Amino acid sequence: MRFLFRRLTFYIVAAFAAITLNFFIPRMMVGDPVQLMFAQFQGRLDPRAMESLKETFGFVQGPLLQQYITYLTNLFQGNFGLSVSSFPVPVIELIGPSLAWTVRLIGFSTILAFIIGTILGVFAAWRRGGGIDNIFLPIASVVGAFPFFWIAMVVLYLFGLVWKWFPIGHAYDVSMQVDWGNPTFLSSVVQHSLMPLCTIIITAIGGWMLGMRNNMIGVLSQDYVTMAQAKGLSDRRVMLVYAARNAILPSLTGFAMSLGFVVGGALVVELVFAYPGMGYTLLRAVQGRDYPLMQAVFLVITLAVLAANFAADIMYVLLDPRAR
Amino acid sequence: MGQEKQIRMTTALEPAKTTRSEPRLALPGWMRTILGNRKATIGLLILLMFLLVAIFAPVIAPGEPNKMVGRPHERPSAEHIFGTSRQGQDIFTQIVQGTRSSLIVGFGTGTIIIFLCIIIGVTSGFVGGVVDEVLSLITNVFLILPGLPLIIVVAGWVEQPGPATVMLVLSLTSWAFGARVLRSQTLVLRNSDFVAAARTSGEPTWRIVLFEILPNMTSLVASSWIGAVIFVILTEATLSFVGLGNPNAVTWGTTLYWAQNNQALLTGAWWTFVPPGVCIALIGFALTMINYGIDEITNPRLTVEKSEKE
Amino acid sequence: MSAISPSAAKTPESTSGQPLLSVRNLEVEYRTKRGRVKAVDHVSFDISTNEVLGLAGESGCGKSTIAHAVTRILKPPAYITGGQIMFKSTDILGMSDDELRAFRWEHLSIVFQSAMNALNPVLSVGAQIIDAIQAHMPVSKDEARARALELLDVVGIHSNRVDSYPHQLSGGMRQRAVIAIALALNPEMIIMDEPTTALDVVVQKQIIQEIRQLKDKFGFSILFITHDLSLLVEFSDRIGIMYAGELAEIGPSREIFDNPQHPYTVRLMNSFPTISGPRIELKGIPGSPPDLVTPPSGCRFHPRCDVAIAGRCQEEHPELQQTSPRHFAACHLIDERKGNS
Numbered sequence: 006m007r008f009l010f011r012r013l014t015f016y017i018v019a020a021f022a023a024i025t026l027n028f029f030i031p032r033m034m035v036g037d038p039v040q041l042m043f044a045q046f047q048g049r050l051d052p053r054a055m056e057s058l059k060e061t062f063g064f065v066q067g068p069l070l071q072q073y074i075t076y077l078t079n080l081f082q083g084n085f086g087l088s089v090s091s092f093p094v095p096v097i098e099l100i101g102p103s104l105a106w107t108v109r110l111i112g113f114s115t116i117l118a119f120i121i122g123t124i125l126g127v128f129a130a131w132r133r134g135g136g137i138d139n140i141f142l143p144i145a146s147v148v149g150a151f152p153f154f155w156i157a158m159v160v161l162y163l164f165g166l167v168w169k170w171f172p173i174g175h176a177y178d179v180s181m182q183v184d185w186g187n188p189t190f191l192s193s194v195v196q197h198s199l200m201p202l203c204t205i206i207i208t209a210i211g212g213w214m215l216g217m218r219n220n221m222i223g224v225l226s227q228d229y230v231t232m233a234q235a236k237g238l239s240d241r242r243v244m245l246v247y248a249a250r251n252a253i254l255p256s257l258t259g260f261a262m263s264l265g266f267v268v269g270g271a272l273v274v275e276l277v278f279a280y281p282g283m284g285y286t287l288l289r290a291v292q293g294r295d296y297p298l299m300q301a302v303f304l305v306i307t308l309a310v311l312a313a314n315f316a317a318d319i320m321y322v323l324l325d326p327r328a329r
Numbered sequence: 330m331g332q333e334k335q336i337r338m339t340t341a342l343e344p345a346k347t348t349r350s351e352p353r354l355a356l357p358g359w360m361r362t363i364l365g366n367r368k369a370t371i372g373l374l375i376l377l378m379f380l381l382v383a384i385f386a387p388v389i390a391p392g393e394p395n396k397m398v399g400r401p402h403e404r405p406s407a408e409h410i411f412g413t414s415r416q417g418q419d420i421f422t423q424i425v426q427g428t429r430s431s432l433i434v435g436f437g438t439g440t441i442i443i444f445l446c447i448i449i450g451v452t453s454g455f456v457g458g459v460v461d462e463v464l465s466l467i468t469n470v471f472l473i474l475p476g477l478p479l480i481i482v483v484a485g486w487v488e489q490p491g492p493a494t495v496m497l498v499l500s501l502t503s504w505a506f507g508a509r510v511l512r513s514q515t516l517v518l519r520n521s522d523f524v525a526a527a528r529t530s531g532e533p534t535w536r537i538v539l540f541e542i543l544p545n546m547t548s549l550v551a552s553s554w555i556g557a558v559i560f561v562i563l564t565e566a567t568l569s570f571v572g573l574g575n576p577n578a579v580t581w582g583t584t585l586y587w588a589q590n591n592q593a594l595l596t597g598a599w600w601t602f603v604p605p606g607v608c609i610a611l612i613g614f615a616l617t618m619i620n621y622g623i624d625e626i627t628n629p630r631l632t633v634e635k636s637e638k639e
Numbered sequence: 640m641s642a643i644s645p646s647a648a649k650t651p652e653s654t655s656g657q658p659l660l661s662v663r664n665l666e667v668e669y670r671t672k673r674g675r676v677k678a679v680d681h682v683s684f685d686i687s688t689n690e691v692l693g694l695a696g697e698s699g700c701g702k703s704t705i706a707h708a709v710t711r712i713l714k715p716p717a718y719i720t721g722g723q724i725m726f727k728s729t730d731i732l733g734m735s736d737d738e739l740r741a742f743r744w745e746h747l748s749i750v751f752q753s754a755m756n757a758l759n760p761v762l763s764v765g766a767q768i769i770d771a772i773q774a775h776m777p778v779s780k781d782e783a784r785a786r787a788l789e790l791l792d793v794v795g796i797h798s799n800r801v802d803s804y805p806h807q808l809s810g811g812m813r814q815r816a817v818i819a820i821a822l823a824l825n826p827e828m829i830i831m832d833e834p835t836t837a838l839d840v841v842v843q844k845q846i847i848q849e850i851r852q853l854k855d856k857f858g859f860s861i862l863f864i865t866h867d868l869s870l871l872v873e874f875s876d877r878i879g880i881m882y883a884g885e886l887a888e889i890g891p892s893r894e895i896f897d898n899p900q901h902p903y904t905v906r907l908m909n910s911f912p913t914i915s916g917p918r919i920e921l922k923g924i925p926g927s928p929p930d931l932v933t934p935p936s937g938c939r940f941h942p943r944c945d946v947a948i949a950g951r952c953q954e955e956h957p958e959l960q961q962t963s964p965r966h967f968a969a970c971h972l973i974d975e976r977k978g979n980s
Contacts, residue, residue, distance in 0.1 A: 015469065022470045026479070031486055150613040152563050154570055155585070155606035162594045162602075228756040231712050235749055236771040236820070237740045246770075247759050261473045262506060269477025273567055277589070287478060288571050291485040303482045310475050325761055326804040 008328045012318045016311045023307040027300050028076050032069075054092040061086025061297045085304075086297035090290070096301045099286065104305060106176050107282035111271045112313075114202045115264070118209035123256065125210070126217025127249045130225060142218070145211030153270030157204045157277035164200055171200050174279040201278045208274075209267045216259060220252035227251075254325055260317040264310055272306070362626055369622025375615035379608075383429040390425035394418065394579045402598045412600035414584075415591035423584050424604050430580045434492060434565050435612075439558035441500040446507030446553060447543070453508070454515025455538060465512070471505035480564065484573040491575055495568060499561050507553040514546045548627045552620045559616045566609050581605035657727065658685035659828055659860050660709070660747075665722035667704050667713065676931045678704045678717065680884040686828065691854065691861045693871035693892070695907065696881035697928050702864045703752075705881075706832045709862065710749045711739060726828075745775050748821040752833040754813035758805040764791070764816045765801035771823045790819040793856075795849060811842040815849070822853065828860040836865070847874055868907050872896050877965070880904045883929050883939040886959065890966030900968035902944050938971065946972065 061079065079086070085096040129137040148156065165173040172178070178193040185191065224230060225248055233247040272284025279285065283302055290298040322328045363369045382389060392398070397417040398409075405412040411420035453464035483498045484490050490498070518524055519542070527537050543550070568574050569582025572590075576583060588594075588601040667679035679701040686692045694702045707713045709724055711731060724731040726746060734742060751757035759767060768787040772778060778786075788798040794815040796808075805813055814834060821829050831850070835843040851874065854861060863875055871878050872892055879889040880901060888901040899905045929935050935942050941952040948971055957969040 015466075016473075018466065019470045019473050023474055026474075027482075030483055146617070147610070147614070150610040150617065151606060152566055152570075152609055154567060155602070155609070158585075158589070158594060158602055158606070162597075162599060166594055166597065226714070228751045228753065229759045231714075232749070232751060232757050232820075233759065233770075235710055235712055235743050236823075237744050237774040238770055239774070242770065246762065250761050251759070265473065265475040266477075268475050270567075272478065273571060276571060287481060291481060292572060294485075296486075299482055299485050303478050306475055306478050311473065314473060326763075327760060327806050 006329070009318060009322060012315065016315055020308060020311055023304060024077070024080060027304060028073055031296070051092055054087065054089055057087045057093070058089060058297065061300075080304075085301040088295055088298050090293040090295040090298070096297050099298060100283075100301055100305055103282050103286040104309075106280065107272075107275070107284065108309070110176075110198055110201055110275070110280060110282055111205065111268060114205035115209060115267055115271070115313075118206045118267075119213050121206070122210040122213025123217045123249075123253060126214040127221055127244065127252070129214065129218045130221030130252075131244050131248070133222065138218075141214065145214055148207060149211040149215075151208075153204070153208045154273040154277050156208050157201070157274040160200055160204050160207075161277060172197055173200075176281050197280075201274055201280050204274050204278075205267075205271045208270060212263060212267075213256065216256050216263075217252060220255050221248055224248050224252040250324060254321065257317050257321045257324070261314050264313055264317075268306065268310055363622060366622040366626055368618045368625065372615040372618030372620075372622060375611060376619070379428055379432065379612055379615070382425055383432045386425050386429050390419070390422040392419070392422050394423045394426045395577070398422075402593075402596060402601075405600050411604050412598070414587060414601055415593070415596075415598070416587075420584065420601055420604060423579055424581065424608060427579050427581045427584060427605070428608065430492065430578060431562060431565065431582075431608075431612075434496060434580070435558045435562040438496045438499050438503075438561040438565075439554055441496065442504050442557040442561070443507060443550065443554040445500060445504040446511050446557075447550065449504065450508035450511030451515045451538060451542060454512040455519055455534075455542065457519075461512075464508075468505045468508050468512070471502070472509065476502055477564065477567065480568065481571065481573060484568060489575065490568075490573060492578065495565060495574060499564060503557065503560055503564070507557060510549065510553055511546065514549050515542060518542050518545055548623055552623050555616050555620050555623075559613050562609060562612060566605075581608055658687045659690075659727060660686040660862070661723075661725045662705070662709065663723040663725075665705065665708060665724065666720045667701070667708050668718050668720045670716045670718065671932075674932045677934075678884050678931065679708065681722075682881075682884075682886050683722075684879055684886065684889060686860050686862060688827070689854070689858050689860055690877070691863055691875040693863045693865060693875035693878045694881055695865055695868045695871055695878060698866060699928050699931075700881040701884040702866075702881045703832050706749065706830045706862065706864050710743060710747060710830055712749070741775070744771060744821075744826060745824045746826055747828045747830065748824070748826045749830040749832065750814075750817055750821045750834045753837045754810065754817045755805065755837070757817050758813060760805055763802045763804055764796075764808070764819075767816075768820050768823050771820055775824050786823070787819075790822055791816070793822065793853070794819045810838055811846065814838060814842075814846055818846075818850070818853070822857065825857060826859060828862070830862045830864070832864045833866070834863075835870070836867075843870075850874075880907065883934060884931060885939060885969065887940065887970075888966075888968040889959075890963070890968075894963060894966050898966075900962050900966070900973060901940075901970045902946050902972070903940050904968075938969075948972070948975065 060075075061084075083097065085100075087093045088096050088099055091099065125137055125141055129135075129142060132138065161173060164170045172193075174197075176194060176197050177183070177190060178197075181187075181190050181193060183190070230243060230247050233243045238247075272282075272287060274280075275282045275284035276288050283306055287299060287302040287306070289295075290302060363373070395416075395418055398419050399413040399417045401413065401415050401417050403409055403413040403417075409419050409421060411424060413419055414423070449464055449468065453461045453468070480498055480502050483502065484495070487494050487498075524537060524541050527541050532541075565574070565580065566582035566585065569578075569580055570585045570589065572586060574580065574582055574586070576586060582605070584605045585602055588598070588605075591598075591601075593599075593601040662685070663683045665679055665682045666677065669676040669678050682701075682705060684692065694705065696702050704713070704717065707717070708719055709731065711719075711734070713719065719732060722732075726742075729742070731739075731742075758764070765784065765787050768790055769780065769783040772783040772786055773780070776783075784801070788801055791798055791801060796812055796815055796819065800808065800812070805816070808816065814837075818834070834850075835846050838846065847870065850861070853859075861875075863871065865871060868878070868880075872895075875892055877890060878892050878895045880887045880895070880903065882901075882903050888895065888899065888904050890900075895904060896908070899908060929939060929942070935953075937951070937953045937955055938944070938947070938957050941947045944952065947953075951971050955971065957971050959967045959969045960973055961967055962973060
């Protein structure tokens, strides 16, 4: 439990760092950020929107510290400000639906990629030089060299446009009403999600597989694996309980860095497929200079990544008695 | 005693001394070691090809890359071997000249990053104490914050990011991984006998770091540097692709950006997005191969086991 | 694997009757980048029921490789390239994977050098005993657990430790737990590969004492591998001395101790202090073990031997020969002594 407590403290520090970065980034820019924003939206922006923009970022009169406190107070009240591009809709209302789409798409595909990659890694190491090792490993290395979004473009081009297997763009058929009880709607959601889902899985699988394979090879040379075999245990038990359970631990530790990378790539994949998730929203916000939306999306993504890491830590504690 | 020179055989897995015949060319030792490794040689050859393209870009594909030289979306032909863009620009010219800027941004930023890694990582590991704790905390926070969204947000605040800004943003957000790796290696070296000896003999700290610590982690610094270059080339392409680069600059990323913006996918103009993607992948593949090679050279166990499979 | 028929003339038999384990002309090769290395070269020995045979030698002499070959847990790049290993009347080298799975642990188990590495860090000690039992016997989890508690008690671990994880135990306790796992199916023979090397001297003494008591209680044989000859003299019935992949000398402990035949054995004896014996000056062994990719000609020990016979030892490879009923050594000096007497 001390381990989990320590990790939780760290995540709180990290979340606070992200919030603080969010506050300082605009202030580190050359020139006055308020002037910058004015220049960006000259003549196009409602004066009320301008006021709300200032307030959201704490650009009120007074010293920096006071601005920071104002900013924090707003944040903890759940006040992320009003969107500029769809003024005066509160940012939080725009984020809600896109967060749900992202959690479903990226959450599901990342977990699936982790599981499939880990399993393939286990078998690749168990039968070293065998089929999985010789077929999947080179493929994974080649695919891993391409940018995520480029794979997405190729998938979209081939399966969406040339062969027309799947619908392109958006998360469901926009002519339909959102109704989760309706099977036609559900099947539309599934059809729309298949291409981005497969893209993320294809691109993310290689890293997990390679990592797990190398950990496994290390663990397989350990005496406790040899002894388990000598004891007469079944191959299945040796492979899973003795080798894989130990080999997955470094994978879970490395989850943090990999997850940030995978999520970053997946967000851009959303853009290619015009999938209305957080990545799409973030990039739309950047293109439309919708700063409140941009900042809020960044914070929410960060918090989601931290939460996923905490989940990985809990898994770690469940698997390794030494962390308990 | 003569037999004392004989290598002691503790286990057959001990790093084997290579008995390769000497190449005729008088190459420096490290060069010879690298060329003795197949993966590293393949990587270096591909990299060399790109370097030559970058250096001789004006000769290979002269002309203004953004100039309209043909009809929109012409298929690849003898005249335009990679076809043309929606604006009738020659894709081949864009790729060749983009090689230069992509490599400059990649290697330039990678170099800045590795300097940051060394400064932060080695200081953290060598000084220890509170300094280490603070620097490690900052490193770990930067490691866990999702990099790309952070970079996008920072770049979003910049009105029209030029190459220098992009390099600065990438450097400031991407140093954490290398810093952590170098920190742990510094910790190992700091507790080694030869550093302890240097300390007791009163060598100044900067001398110990420069002449005892750093030379002993050359291969780690090299592979971290290469890793950083791969990351930067990928991320720069991504930034340009999402429209956060300078759209008038010529890089592989901007060619992809225009392909996406001009509905190249919908119109079937695959030649506008396939070449830049393949170039990014090839350079990433080459650098990864060099890194694998460095790994195998410094960690010979990896190859001994493999080569003996029956 | 070719079954080479043992040449009776140079076979150091242990006792009369059929031995429990009989190793004949065992050859193990490591296939490395630098070439093939014969880590074990034509080694033969027997172990009979309830006997302790100690194998000693410097690191790299092939003693652990023998332990792993007998249990057939060698991993590439090590390969058994010749010889025969018989357990009673079963040919270990001829067993299929399934036969091996059933045979090992029920008849022959092994204790590894480092208990920390031999125990799965994420499973409790009890679970690691239980799964060994359940792999061989159709018993319920509760029955297996009862047996696990019994075994822990036998090796001196309180039964409330059954659910402890390896990291929660001390070094000595971990090694006891590994011994408990080895005893799980009451095997006829246990191979112990430097089981006490990682422990401090006091704990080492205790564990050796306990192993001896367990042996007397359960009647198993032990092949005991160590680099510490002093340990063997008190503990084992017979001792084999390994040098550069070959058996240099083998015989009853007392005889090896009182009347060593091989100069290498003499050197090994002089390189450790005896607690009870007279104070003698400790001599290290000059030189280092040879590189087995290109072993020395003639007697492999001759470059380090200060009593080598000029001409003969460089040229002619010495074979094991009998010096007393149960004592064999491979040294040309034996001929010289015979000639002189």
